[in-house]
Each structure stands twice: as C-alpha cells, then as structure tokens.
Amino acid sequence: MKPGFPILLVMVASLSAWAAEMHAPAQVTAGTSLAIATNGSGRGTFYLIGPAKVSKRDIQMGSQISVDADELERAGRYLAILCASDGCTATNFSVIAAAPNRLSLLVHPSRVPVAMSNGITTVAFVFDNFRNLVLKSAPVEFTILPKDGSELRATRQSEHGVAWVTMTSARKEGITRIGASVGHASEVRVVQQVASDACNLRIKASRVNRELLVETDPVRDCSGNPVPDGTVVSFTMTDMGGKTTVDVPIKRGIAKITMPIKGRARISVASGVVTGNDLEVTGG
Amino acid sequence: MKNQLRSFFIFLTIWVAGLLLLRFSVSAGELPRVELSADNIQPRPIEDLTAKSVPRDYALAWQSMERALEENRSELLDAYWTGLAKDDLASRIKTQIGARLRTRYVDGGHKLEAVFYSPAGDALELKDHVHAQLQILDEDKVVYQEAMIVDYMVLMTPGADRWLVRDLEALSPAKPE
Numbered sequence: 072m073k074p075g076f077p078i079l080l081v082m083v084a085s086l087s088a089w090a091a092e093m094h095a096p097a098q099v100t101a102g103t104s105l106a107i108a109t110n111g112s113g114r115g116t117f118y119l120i121g122p123a124k125v126s127k128r129d130i131q132m133g134s135q136i137s138v139d140a141d142e143l144e145r146a147g148r149y150l151a152i153l154c155a156s157d158g159c160t161a162t163n164f165s166v167i168a169a170a171p172n173r174l175s176l177l178v179h180p181s182r183v184p185v186a187m188s189n190g191i192t193t194v195a196f197v198f199d200n201f202r203n204l205v206l207k208s209a210p211v212e213f214t215i216l217p218k219d220g221s222e223l224r225a226t227r228q229s230e231h232g233v234a235w236v237t238m239t240s241a242r243k244e245g246i247t248r249i250g251a252s253v254g255h256a257s258e259v260r261v262v263q264q265v266a267s268d269a270c271n272l273r274i275k276a277s278r279v280n281r282e283l284l285v286e287t288d289p290v291r292d293c294s295g296n297p298v299p300d301g302t303v304v305s306f307t308m309t310d311m312g313g314k315t316t317v318d319v320p321i322k323r324g325i326a327k328i329t330m331p332i333k334g335r336a337r338i339s340v341a342s343g344v345v346t347g348n349d350l351e352v353t354g355g
Numbered sequence: 356m357k358n359q360l361r362s363f364f365i366f367l368t369i370w371v372a373g374l375l376l377l378r379f380s381v382s383a384g385e386l387p388r389v390e391l392s393a394d395n396i397q398p399r400p401i402e403d404l405t406a407k408s409v410p411r412d413y414a415l416a417w418q419s420m421e422r423a424l425e426e427n428r429s430e431l432l433d434a435y436w437t438g439l440a441k442d443d444l445a446s447r448i449k450t451q452i453g454a455r456l457r458t459r460y461v462d463g464g465h466k467l468e469a470v471f472y473s474p475a476g477d478a479l480e481l482k483d484h485v486h487a488q489l490q491i492l493d494e495d496k497v498v499y500q501e502a503m504i505v506d507y508m509v510l511m512t513p514g515a516d517r518w519l520v521r522d523l524e525a526l527s528p529a530k531p532e
Contacts, residue, residue: 118456118498120491122525123443127454127493145443148525152491152499161499165525179475192474196510202439204524206508231480231508233471235398 093136093153098165101146101201105138107162115155121166122147146203168203171229171254174211178249178260184267185294187240191262194235195251204232211253218245229253240264244296266296272347274306274340279329283352285338286327297324302342310336387421387462389414391481393469401472401479405518409479409511410467412518417462420444424458427451437512438521454493461488463502467509479518482526483507 093109109115111132119126119138123145130136132155143149146168152161175196183190193213197205211234215223220241227234234251241247244266250259270293276285285306290298304326307316311334319326330338332354340347389410393401401409416435423431429445436444451457463486471480484506491499510522 116493118454118491118493120456120458121447122523123446125447125450125454125456127456146524148505150491150499154498159498161501177473177475177477179477194473194475194478196478204508204510204522206524206526230397231470231482233478233480235473237474 092160093151093162095151095162095164098167099143101166101169101199101203102140102144104140105143105164107136107138107151109133109136109153111155113155115153118150118152118154120150120152121145122149144201144203146199146201168205168207169199169201171197171205171209172200172256173198173202174251174253174256174258176251176258176260178262180262182263182265183240185240185244185264185292185296186242186267189237190240191247191249192235192237193249193251193260194233195229195253195258197229197232197234197253205229206232209253211251214248214250214252216248216250217241217243218247219243242294266298267292267294269298269302269304269342269345269347272304272340272342272345274338274347274350276338276350276352281331282329283332283338283354284327284329285340285350287321287325287340287347289324290321290326290342298342300324304340304342306330307339307341308332308336309339310334385462387414387417388464389417389467390465391467391469393472396469396472399472399474401469402476405472405476405479409469409481409518413465413467413481413483413509413511413520415517416520417465421460421462423448424451424460427457435517435519437514437519440510440520440523443523457492459490459492463487477512479511481509481511483509 093107095107099105109132113132115130115132117128117130117136119142124142143166146166148163149166150161150163152159177194179192195211197209199205208228208230210226211229213225213236225236227236241264244264247262247264248259249262250257269290273288274285276283287304292298298321300321302321303318304321305316305318306328307314308330317328319328332352335353338350338352391406391410393406412435419431419435423429427448429448432441432444466484468482470482487503489501489503490497506526508524508526509520511518512521
C-alpha cells in the first residue's frame with residue numbers, strides 16, 4: 072500500500088461526512104422564510120419537523136433549501152434532517168414569536184357588586200399575528216372606562232406572555248368597559264357593576280283594614296345604589312303564637328307584606344346578612 | 356464448538372431483543388414522571404387539589420400526545436388537549452400521515468414550575484423542563500434520534516373535571532446530553 076493512501080482515505084471520508092452537512096440559523100422569527108445551505112452532490116431527502124407541521128421532500132445536495140414562511144408560523148423548536156446515501160444529518164433551530172399583535176383578555180367577574188375591593192381581575196395574554204404566545208416582555212396598557220367617570224389607564228409589562236391587573240369596582244352601579252391594548256391590538260370587555268348588599272334597611276308599618284301593611288323604605292346599598300328588584304327581603308314576626316318568617320322579593324325598589332296581627336308583636340327585617348330596624352306593633 | 360458458540364450468540368441476541376422490546380412496551384404504557392414546583396408562582400398560590408391534579412393531567416396529556424404522534428391518531432388528543440395546542444398537534448399528525456412519518460418519544464420525565472395562576476383560577480402557566488429520547492421515523496426507518504432536553508412554556512386551563520393543555524411552546528433548542 073502506498074503511504075499516501077490512508078491519508079487519501081481519510082480525506083475522502085471527511086469529504087463524505089462534510090457532504091451531509093447543512094447550516095441553518097439558530098433562530099428565526101415566526102412567519103419569515105428561511106434558506107438552509109447544504110453541501111455535497113447527488114440527491115437527498117430533506118425533512119422539516121415543526122410543532123404544527125412536518126414536511127419531506129427530495130432535494131439536490133449542494134443547493135440551498137428554501138423553507139417558506141408559512142412553514143415557520145408556529146413558534147417553537149424545529150428539526151431539519153437531511154438524508155443522503157451516506158446517512159442522515161440534522162440540525163435544530165428555534166422559531167420565536169413575532170411582534171405582539173393580538174390579545175386574549177380574561178375579565179372576571181362579569182357582574183360585580185359596587186365598591187368591592189380588588190373585585191375585578193383582568194388578565195391579558197399577548198400573542199403575535201400567528202397566535203404564538205409572545206414571551207418577550209411587552210407593555211400592555213389597561214384602560215377602565217366607568218359609565219359616568221373619566222378613563223383610567225395603567226401599563227403593566229407582560230411576563231411570560233401575561234400581564235394582569237386587579238381593581239376595585241366603582242361606587243356607582245352600571246357598565247364599566249375594561250380594555251387592554253398592545254401593538255395594534257386592543258380588546259374590550261364589559262363588566263356590569265351592580266348594587267351591593269342592602270344598607271340601612273328600614274321598615275315602617277301602617278294599618279290596612281284589619282291587617283298590618285309592613286314595607287321597607289327604598290332599599291339601597293351603602294353607596295346609595297338601588298338594590299335590584301328580585302333581591303329577597305325577609306320579614307319576621309314574633310308574637311304569642313311564635314315566630315313566622317316570610318321572604319319577599321323587592322319590587323320597584325321596595326319590599327312589602329300584609330300581616331294579620333293579634334295582640335302584641337315584634338316585626339324585624341333582614342336581607343342577606345344585613346338586618347334592619349325592629350317594630351313593636353299591637354293588633355286589634 | 357463453533358456451532359455451540361453460534362447458538363449461544365443467537366440466543367443472546369434474541370434475549371437482548373426481547374428485553375429491549377419488553378422495556379419499550381413498559382415505557383410506552385407508563386405515565387410520564389412529572390414533578391410540580393409552585394414556590395415562585397404569581398399572583399396567588401395554587402390550591403392543594405390543583406397541585407395534585409395538574410401534574411397528573413399534564414402527564415396524561417404528554418402520554419396521549421406521545422401515543423398520538425407515534426400512531427398518527429389525532430383522536431387521542433381529545434381528552435387532555437384543547438385550543439391551539441390541540442390544533443397544532445392535529446395538524447402535525449395530518450402532515451405526518453401525508454409524509455409517512457412518525458415521531459416517537461421515550462419520556463424521561465418533566466420538571467414543571469408554575470409561574471402564573473390567574474386570580475380567577477381560569478389559567479395556569481408553567482415552565483416544563485423535559486428529558487426525552489426522540490426518534491423520527493420514515494415508514495419504519497429511524498432517520499433521526501436524539502436525547503433531548505427542552506424547556507417548554509405551557510398554558511393550561513380547567514375543563515369540566517380536569518386541566519387541559521391549551522398552549523405548548525418550546526423555549527430553547529435541544530442540547531445533547
């Protein structure tokens with residue numbers, strides 16, 4: 072054997088190993104095309120394995136492999152595999168989310184009592200045009216527009232693609248619009264603020280024929296908002312015969328009931344955990 | 356003597372192949388190992404019940420994904436996947452079928468770190484540090500295999516009786532072990 076032969080063999084082996092090489096960038100932005108350089112000659116098979124798509128095609132070794140933008144829309148890890156007659160080689164690269172341009176907004180609850188501390192929470196998930204979660208921090212602007220108030224704004228940096236705020240509901244009932252915006256995207260949700268529990272619940276009594284009509288003053292919460300019709304008010308009468316409780320829904324802002332009274336009786340009122348005044352009455 | 360040695364090697368080969376097959380079939384049936392850490396979660400802690408159900412459901416989600424990608428059966432994703440994550444995997448399976456490809460994972464375990472739990476309890480974001488053996492098969496020929504370590508960002512949302520994976524996004528390229 073000639074002394075140069077092993078060296079030639081090593082060179083040929085190196086060349087054939089080199090022939091299966093390909094070069095892809097380490098990172099590309101979602102929705103942009105890509106060219107992967109290959110070396111060598113002859114035909115080969117190229118595989119692209121992505122989070123949402125795989126593809127396989129025959130290629131000419133030594134040429135550039137074009138990967139279209141629509142094959143690289145989903146962020147994540149991609150694997151490029153090139154197989155030739157002498158075996159397969161592979162490289163991987165990352166596709167990262169494009170600029171923030173979509174929002175997914177979660178606002179809870181949809182109805183909230185007025186003046187409830189940290190009663191409303193708003194969570195914004197930041198996505199790009201291809202619905203990839205944008206993990207790079209981005210400023211998200213939250214806006215709160217009460218029914219009869221001025222707009223409030225607050226900016227929060229997203230972390231891991233999420234930004235959130237909590238807020239206390241307004242003192243007046245009605246609709247509040249809660250929005251968030253990032254890039255060219257904005258989303259709005261509506262929260263209905265309703266009266267809170269009854270406050271300063273008061274009843275009065277008057278005689279109607281032989282019965283006693285007991286009715287509340289207009290039922291309002293502590294901020295002066297009328298408590299919604301349908302809210303239950305409980306009237307309890309205690310007399311010689313024992314205790315009787317009647318639940319009555321509020322209608323047109325007040326709750327009322329007629330009661331037959333014999334002898335002395337005490338009437339009390341409550342709505343939920345709130346109690347009102349007591350009345351001492353005497354029947355005929 | 357030569358014949359005895361030959362028989363011995365044939366026996367050894369069959370025995371090793373049998374062991375490997377047994378090992379693989381056990382791996383495929385096992386639930387992936389998932390450890391959850393919620394020490395740095397914001398803005399609220401997770402409930403005890405959630406801390407138990409999330410790793411269980413996430414393991415079941417990965418198990419179903421691994422089977423779905425190996426057997427090219429997207430219906431296996433129905434139980435633990437939803438939204439975009441499910442759409443992505445279903446799309447991948449569809450293209451795998453078209454290209455006659457399959458993906459095989461041998462799951463080496465997950466370290467989940469909960470990073471965000473929404474105040475209303477309707478979204479949970481986690482980081483997953485995954486160890487796995489990955490194989491890409493063209494028909495039945497393995498064209499690529501690696502021991503991979505990949506970090507994922509995971510978004511889970513509650514379903515009627517379980518947590519579902521809504522988004523799964525790899526954070527970094529694989530590093531060979």
